[in-house]
Amino acid sequence: SDDLQSLASDSKNWVMPTGDYANTRYSKLNKINKDNVKDLQVAWTFSTGVLRGHEGGPLIIGDVMYVHAPFPNTVYALDLNNDGKILWKYEPKQDSNVIPIMCCDTVNRGVAYGDGKIFLYQADTTLVALDAKTGEVAWSVKNGSTVDGSTGESGTSAPMVVKDKVIVGISGGEFGVRGHLTAYNIADGKQAWRAYSMGPDSEMLIDPEKTTHLGKPVGADSATKTWEGDQWKIGGGTTWGWYSYDPKLNLIYYGTGNPSTWNPSQRPGDNRWSMTIMARDADTGMAKWLYQMTPHDEWDYDGVNEMILADGIEIEGQPRDVLVHFDRNGFAYTLDRDTGELLVAKKFDPAVNWATEVVMDKDSDQYGRPQVVDKYSTGTNGEDVNTTGICPAALGTKDQQPAAYSPKTKLFYVPTNHVCMDYEPYRVSYTAGQPYVGATLSMYPAPDSHGGMGNFIAWDAAKGEIVWSKPEQFSVWSGALATDGDIVFYGTLEGYLKAVDNDGNELYKFKTPSGIIGNVTTYEHDGKQYVAILSGVGGWAGIGLAAGLTKGTEGLGAVGGYAALSDYTALGGQLTVFTVPDQ
Numbered sequence: 001s002d003d004l005q006s007l008a009s010d011s012k013n014w015v016m017p018t019g020d021y022a023n024t025r026y027s028k029l030n031k032i033n034k035d036n037v038k039d040l041q042v043a044w045t046f047s048t049g050v051l052r053g054h055e056g057g058p059l060i061i062g063d064v065m066y067v068h069a070p071f072p073n074t075v076y077a078l079d080l081n082n083d084g085k086i087l088w089k090y091e092p093k094q095d096s097n098v099i100p101i102m103c104c105d106t107v108n109r110g111v112a113y114g115d116g117k118i119f120l121y122q123a124d125t126t127l128v129a130l131d132a133k134t135g136e137v138a139w140s141v142k143n144g145s146t147v148d149g150s151t152g153e154s155g156t157s158a159p160m161v162v163k164d165k166v167i168v169g170i171s172g173g174e175f176g177v178r179g180h181l182t183a184y185n186i187a188d189g190k191q192a193w194r195a196y197s198m199g200p201d202s203e204m205l206i207d208p209e210k211t212t213h214l215g216k217p218v219g220a221d222s223a224t225k226t227w228e229g230d231q232w233k234i235g236g237g238t239t240w241g242w243y244s245y246d247p248k249l250n251l252i253y254y255g256t257g258n259p260s261t262w263n264p265s266q267r268p269g270d271n272r273w274s275m276t277i278m279a280r281d282a283d284t285g286m287a288k289w290l291y292q293m294t295p296h297d298e299w300d301y302d303g304v305n306e307m308i309l310a311d312g313i314e315i316e317g318q319p320r321d322v323l324v325h326f327d328r329n330g331f332a333y334t335l336d337r338d339t340g341e342l343l344v345a346k347k348f349d350p351a352v353n354w355a356t357e358v359v360m361d362k363d364s365d366q367y368g369r370p371q372v373v374d375k376y377s378t379g380t381n382g383e384d385v386n387t388t389g390i391c392p393a394a395l396g397t398k399d400q401q402p403a404a405y406s407p408k409t410k411l412f413y414v415p416t417n418h419v420c421m422d423y424e425p426y427r428v429s430y431t432a433g434q435p436y437v438g439a440t441l442s443m444y445p446a447p448d449s450h451g452g453m454g455n456f457i458a459w460d461a462a463k464g465e466i467v468w469s470k471p472e473q474f475s476v477w478s479g480a481l482a483t484d485g486d487i488v489f490y491g492t493l494e495g496y497l498k499a500v501d502n503d504g505n506e507l508y509k510f511k512t513p514s515g516i517i518g519n520v521t522t523y524e525h526d527g528k529q530y531v532a533i534l535s536g537v538g539g540w541a542g543i544g545l546a547a548g549l550t551k552g553t554e555g556l557g558a559v560g561g562y563a564a565l566s567d568y569t570a571l572g573g574q575l576t577v578f579t580v581p582d583q
């Protein structure tokens, strides 16, 4: 990955789905900038031939662009010297039975590159290595435990290549899948290590004496003793988000998802280590530190959102190398990324009401824990009781749509949801491969606000403050891009690609053929800067359109909340590539 790091440091390329190991989604390119972005024009377009939600974005390595699609996960290599002529196409054969076990649309967040190979993590959990030049299969391995998907496991996340390994997660928290992160040898696909999100220390790759939580060793059986009996075996904590890597510390960072089921009364205890930020040694998988954000989740606030690594953020006068994480639960966390020390935990949307604060007093027995407001506790209110007015909704103040960080402004640019919910837990029994959800939801725009369902915000992670907030009608479900041209890009669910300046003033918008849930990407080719975005409405927010659902509580409650989307856009997978002709 030395090779990968040097490729990534050349901003002409976009070699990993996250832009760089630090997940900053910042580009040093500035030929397109705040002065000329108004002249942005479409250079060329490409249809993926697939409907439903298009997440992630293309990779650009030299003269070749690699574009992926949702199920059936077609991958194209396009020739940038020839307006995107197809060099090769790979279409895996997958059992379509995987479609109904994907909770939130048939999305895929992108392919990874390393060692001359393109790594595709398919919906059916097959990890396949393709020769980057020819598209031929070098090796393929099944990450899930069964071949036919009968356990409810699926794959949506983008792999990450670190040194001689490729790292993948697993989806299926709504099916009682016990989450894990797995490293495969890049050379032959042999499993190198697997770290479960819950279970015995040996399976979690936890050292009870050395692995810490808020500065203290976690002690023996830290996970299993926070569950009743062997409930941890179907405990969720899936790992379907983004992964980052600090080469200096050799640590991988990621978060774990919700504990299964969504009915909290069925799983007393803290349900460790669901909803947890994990820092693991890249070679061995051993956990260095953990931090559980939402003990005993009662709202489905998965902790999987990206961990952005920022250097020299000044906290109480001291520059710190930190990890910044915008959680579904509505708190943005700043932690020391070496030790896991909690530095800042503040709400990044004023609507957040399920908790008053995260306790920062190290001497308190509540240290690091959110203080839950009784009336929004779905567990306290109990089964078959509809708890109303909880903010944020289950899809969080932010879901998987990644934020960007500009080292120039030292600000984070964050796509957010401004959505609340009613949540009614019900008793559910576990059957392998069947939904294990246990709650009925409805969602709506945050009340007493601007009426919209989203904001695009700038965030100061040292102070824990919103710097500016730009209202949007729908949740911003697209990943952001910040550049040295003093502009920030994002997409909207209606289908607009937007550019704003560092103060949030809109400088440009263009309506692409379908809603945007992809991540904005930039690259340079032949001396010109380009901006690329996948359209194709879907994901959890767009599941009504993507899966043709109409009943409000369908799509785990998102269908009703986002019903108005159908007035603005329709399905369709397309890549649009923009440039400013005169740079």
Ligand SMILES: O=C(O)c1cc(C(=O)O)c2c(n1)C(=O)C(=O)c1cc(C(=O)O)[nH]c1-2
Pocket (backbone or CB within 6 Å): 055, 103, 104, 105, 107, 155, 156, 157, 170, 171, 172, 173, 174, 238, 239, 240, 257, 258, 302, 394, 395, 399, 400, 538, 539, 540, 541
């Ligand atoms: O628990 C899980 O395993 C799991 C998986 C996924 C996924 O793989 O897409 C999502 C979620 N949960 C989830 O909670 C969620 O909000 C979500 C949104 C999306 C999306 O792509 O829009 N996927 C998922």
